[in-house]
Amino acid sequence: MSMRDTLAEYTTPAGAAGDILKAAAISQAASLKVNSPVAKLKKLHRHLRTAAQNIQSQNFREAGALALKALDIDEKNPLANHIAAIAMDRMGNYELALKLYLRAVEFDPTNPEIFENLGLLAWRIAKMEQAERFFRLQMQLEPGSINASNNLGCVLRDQGRYNEAIEILRSAIYSHPEAAILWSALGATMMEQSLTDEALQFHQEAERLAPNSSRIQHNLGYTYTVRGEPDKALEHFDRAKDINDLPADEAAVSLYARALALVALGRLEEGWDAYKVMHTPAYRKGTRYFMDIPEWTDGQSLEGRKLLLMGEQGLGDEVLFMSMANDIKQKLVGPDGRVGISCEPRLVKLFERSFPDFEIMPHATKGMHGGTLRVPKPRDGTLDYDCWMRMSTPLRLLRNNVEDFHQPETGFLKADPERVAHWRAVLDDFGPGVKAGLLWKSRIMTANRHKNFAAFDLWKPALQTPGVVWINLQYGSSAEELEIAREKFGVDIKTLPGIDLMNDLDEIAALGQALDMMVGPSNASLNLAAGAGGEIWMVAPEKGWTLLGQDKYLWYPNTRLFTSPGMGNWQIAISKLAKALADRAAERKAA
Numbered sequence: 001m002s003m004r005d006t007l008a009e010y011t012t013p014a015g016a017a018g019d020i021l022k023a024a025a026i027s028q029a030a031s032l033k034v035n036s037p038v039a040k041l042k043k044l045h046r047h048l049r050t051a052a053q054n055i056q057s058q059n060f061r062e063a064g065a066l067a068l069k070a071l072d073i074d075e076k077n078p079l080a081n082h083i084a085a086i087a088m089d090r091m092g093n094y095e096l097a098l099k100l101y102l103r104a105v106e107f108d109p110t111n112p113e114i115f116e117n118l119g120l121l122a123w124r125i126a127k128m129e130q131a132e133r134f135f136r137l138q139m140q141l142e143p144g145s146i147n148a149s150n151n152l153g154c155v156l157r158d159q160g161r162y163n164e165a166i167e168i169l170r171s172a173i174y175s176h177p178e179a180a181i182l183w184s185a186l187g188a189t190m191m192e193q194s195l196t197d198e199a200l201q202f203h204q205e206a207e208r209l210a211p212n213s214s215r216i217q218h219n220l221g222y223t224y225t226v227r228g229e230p231d232k233a234l235e236h237f238d239r240a241k242d243i244n245d246l247p248a249d250e251a252a253v254s255l256y257a258r259a260l261a262l263v264a265l266g267r268l269e270e271g272w273d274a275y276k277v278m279h280t281p282a283y284r285k286g287t288r289y290f291m292d293i294p295e296w297t298d299g300q301s302l303e304g305r306k307l308l309l310m311g312e313q314g315l316g317d318e319v320l321f322m323s324m325a326n327d328i329k330q331k332l333v334g335p336d337g338r339v340g341i342s343c344e345p346r347l348v349k350l351f352e353r354s355f356p357d358f359e360i361m362p363h364a365t366k367g368m369h370g371g372t373l374r375v376p377k378p379r380d381g382t383l384d385y386d387c388w389m390r391m392s393t394p395l396r397l398l399r400n401n402v403e404d405f406h407q408p409e410t411g412f413l414k415a416d417p418e419r420v421a422h423w424r425a426v427l428d429d430f431g432p433g434v435k436a437g438l439l440w441k442s443r444i445m446t447a448n449r450h451k452n453f454a455a456f457d458l459w460k461p462a463l464q465t466p467g468v469v470w471i472n473l474q475y476g477s478s479a480e481e482l483e484i485a486r487e488k489f490g491v492d493i494k495t496l497p498g499i500d501l502m503n504d505l506d507e508i509a510a511l512g513q514a515l516d517m518m519v520g521p522s523n524a525s526l527n528l529a530a531g532a533g534g535e536i537w538m539v540a541p542e543k544g545w546t547l548l549g550q551d552k553y554l555w556y557p558n559t560r561l562f563t564s565p566g567m568g569n570w571q572i573a574i575s576k577l578a579k580a581l582a583d584r585a586a587e588r589k590a591a
Contacts, residue, residue: 040073040074043073044070044073044074044077044080047066047067047069047070047073047080048066048067048070048077048079048080048083050066051063051064051066051067051070051080051083051084051087052083054066054087055083055086055087058090058247058248060086060087060090060091061087061091063083063086063087064084064087064088064091066083067080067081067083067084067087068084070083070084071084076107077107078104078107078108078111078114079104079108081100081101081103081104081107082100082101082104082108082111082113082114082117084100085097085098085099085100085101085103085104085114085117086117088100089101089117089120089121090247090249092281092284092371094121094124094125097121098118098121101114101117101118101121102118105118110141111141112137112138112141112142112145112148115134115135115137115138115141116134116135116138116147116148116151118134119131119132119133119134119135119138119151119155120151122134123151123155123158124284128155128158128159131151131155132152132155132156132159135148135151135152135155136152138151138152139152144175146172146176146179146181146182147181149168149169149171149172149182150169150172150179150181150182150185152168153165153166153168153169153172153182153185153186153189154185154188154189156168157185157188157189157192158192162189162192162193165189166186166189169182169185169186169189170186173186178209179209180205180206180207180209180210180213180216181206181210181215181216183202183203183205183206183209184202184203184206184215184216184219186202187199187200187201187202187203187206187219187223188219190202191222191223191226194226194566194567194568195568196223196226196227196566196568199223199226200220200223200224200227203216203219203220203223204220206219207220212243212245213243213245214239214240214241214243214244214245214246214250214251214254215240215245215246215250217236217237217239217240217243218236218237218240218246218253218254218257220236221233221234221235221236221237221240221254221257221258221261222257224236225257225260225261225264226566226567226568227565227566228541228542228543228565228566228567229543229566230261230264230265230543230545231265233257233261234258234261234262234265237254237255237257237258237261238258240254240258241254241255241258248282249282249283249284251282252277252278252280252282252283252284253283255274255277256275256277256278256283258274259271259272259274259275259277259278260275260545261545262274263275263545263548263549264543264544264545264547264548264549265549266402266548266549266550267549268395268399268400268401268402268548269396269400269401272395272396272399272400273396275392275395275396276396278392279390279393284371285371285372286312286371286372287312287313287365287371287372287373287374287390288371288372288373288374289310289373289374289375289388290373290374290375291375291376291383291388292383293308293383293385293386293387293388294386294387294388295387295388295389296387296388296389296393300387302332302333302337302387303332303333303334303336303337304333304334304336304337305333305337305338305386305387306333306337306338306339306340306384306385306386306387307328307332307333307337307338307339307340307385307386307387307388307389308339308340308341308342308376308383308385308387308388308389309322309325309328309339309340309341309342309388309389309390309391310342310363310374310376310388310389310390310391311341311342311343311344311363311374311391312374312390312391312392313392314524315344315346315347315505315524315527316522316523316524316526316527316528317391317392318343318344318347318391319347319413319524319527319528319531320527320546320555321391321392321394321395322341322343322351322355322391322412322531323407323412323531323555323556324394324395324398324399325339325341325355325358325412326355326412327394327398328394328398329357329358331398332394332397332398338359338385339357339358339359340358340359340360340361340378340385341355341358341359341360341361342361342362342363342376342377343360343361343362343363344362344363345362345363346503346505347505348360348361348362349505349506350413350414350415350505350506350509350528351413353414353416354412354413354414359378361376361377361378361379362376362377363375363376363377364377376388402548402550402554405548405554405555407555407556407557408533408557409533409557409558410533411530411531411532411533411534411556411558412531413509413528413531413532413533414532415506415509415510415512415513415532415533416506416509416510419506419507419510420510420513420514422510423496423507423510423511423514423515424514426496426497427469427471427514427515430469430471430494431469432588433467433468433469433585433588434467434468434469434516434517434581434584434585434588435469435471435514435515435516436468436469436470436471436515436516436517436518436519436537436581437471437473437511437512437515437517437518437519437520437525437529438463438470438471438472438473438474438493438518438519438520439473439474439518439519439520439521439523439525439526440453440454440456440459440474440481440520440521441453441456441474441476441521441523453521454521454539454570454573454574455570456481456484457484457488458570458571458574459574460488460489461574461575461578462519462574462577462578462581463485463489463491463493464489464490464491465578465581465582465585466582466585467582467585467586467588467589468581468584468585469494470485470491470492470493470494471493471494471496471511471515472493472494472495472496472501473496473501473508473511473518473520473525474501475501475502475524475525476502482495496511501525505528508525508528508529509528509529509531509532510532511529511534512528512529512530512531512532512533512534512536513529513532513533513534515529515534515535516535516584516588517534517535517536517537517560517584518530518534518535518536518537519536519537519539519577520537520538520539521538521539521540522538522540522546526538530555530556530558530559531556533558534558535558535560536553536556536558536559536560537559537560537562537577537580538553538559538560538561538562539562539563539570539573539574539577540561540562540563540573541563541564541565541566541567542563542564542565543565543566547561547563551563560580562574562576562577562580563576
């Protein structure tokens with residue numbers, strides 16, 4: 001579970017739809033030159049003016065309805081297309097919004113606001129190159145624009161083009177030193193390079209210029225999160241919440257970040273309650289569900305009921321949350337109840353073996369309107385359940401205190417014993433030494449996710465530990481790093497035969513038991529191995545939210561932590577790891 005990094009990329013509270021758009025609605029509608037009766041002109045004028053007012057007050061549904069009525073009168077009216085596009089955009093209907101923006105451009109090709117909103121939409125749906133192109137067009141039409149410079153700088157940042165982003169933002173700051181949003185965007189760019197001291201300075205200057213901005217308070221909170229200071233982060237998230245000047249979707253992002261800060265501080269009951277914001281329609285990147293059974297509501301008894309648990313995030317999160325599966329059966333639905341699990345399809349076989357009294361089914365997922373739509377796929381096509389809940393929901397029912405976390409050392413996932421024996425035999429063929437599985441990154445490594453993982457070069461002191469045989473378990477592309485290990489480190493990281501590290505999750509669980517330990521950051525494979533009772537050596541920031549304010553990993557008992565302060569000091573954690581590996585190898589040799 002990751003949180004949105006900054007809000008620096010956004011401009012006015014409704015795209016480019018504040019007072020300027022309201023004024024434009026009045027002036028442009030009044031000056032329309034169309035071959036229509038006067039009554040139609042007045043009606044068109046009225047629809048556009050009221051629609052713009054609704055955009056300003058964030059009543060997007062009503063604004064969209066009025067703009068569509070205006071389009072019925074004059075389908076080529078650029079402002080009607082623009083307002084309708086903004087309304088659809090803010091409601092999450094991105095496909096229709098895109099079509100309406102492009103129609104607005106067709107009829108008003110020199111309006112920089114349309115290109116700005118097109119760029120913001122492309123950005124939200126991760127079309128970075130298109131977003132950059134629209135923002136450059138905005139800059140051409142509106143030289144010196146603060147918004148245009150901010151938007152372009154931020155989208156360059158999110159592509160990892162930091163020097164270009166800094167140049168754009170610094171140039172704009174020279175012209176507009178009073179523009180808080182530019183200082184905040186520069187701070188966010190520094191932070192993505194793990195230059196958190198510099199980032200903090202720029203964000204603090206933004207705060208000085210605009211002390212009552214939720215957006216800037218949020219960005220300060222996120223900076224302190226990355227620095228490993230959740231207490232200070234929470235202060236700023238609380239200020240953002242109190243100021244409350246963000247649109248609903250941006251406010252939801254900030255409230256979610258605040259929830260994780262609470263959890264990172266060990267304030268679990270408050271944190272899990274605040275975490276519910278991720279399940280609201282305002283949180284656009286959340287998962288949506290389509291099924292004909294009701295969702296469980298707070299306070300509703302589950303005793304003796306038939307409950308379906310729905311996966312809501314990534315594969316690793318589903319494993320993490322299903323560490324509660326047996327407690328859900330025993331403590332929530334009881335002996336007369338029944339539990340079903342709708343999970344990532346690759347987990348079905350492993351979950352069926354691990355939870356034989358549960359009905360296990362895959363779910364189907366499709367990206368929609370910038371978010372995710374998910375549906376369960378029962379074998380017989382019918383859902384015989386009283387209600388459903390997201391997999392994370394039981395956290396606030398079953399895990400409100402440190403004492404609530406408990407797992408057998410053997411794990412809650414049941415690896416295939418024959419495959420465990422098979423992999424032990426394969427590992428024996430690699431000769432003596434400690435057999436350590438290695439992971440170092442996630443499959444999705446966008447520019448703003450790199451700070452969550454140590455660069456491969458930093459692993460050198462651990463990888464060169466004598467007496468350790470390294471086994472490559474990194475799913476996705478790893479050829480470049482394996483070559484670096486061979487040529488630069490003098491380390492041959494072994495590749496296992498006959499296994500698809502991305503899809504053979506049953507094999508990953510078996511390897512978790514067969515290896516002496518699995519080493520790396522918290523990702524899907526590490527969670528699988530830990531869930532199966534394998535020994536895990538996890539590299540993590542010491543104040544990460546999954547540590548729950550503790551110095552040990554409560555989710556899995558066989559986990560040994562190697563931490564560093566914040567997300568940019570991985571050398572400290574890996575230095576600790578290297579020493580521990582040397583000690584283990586020496587113990588093995590002596591034995």
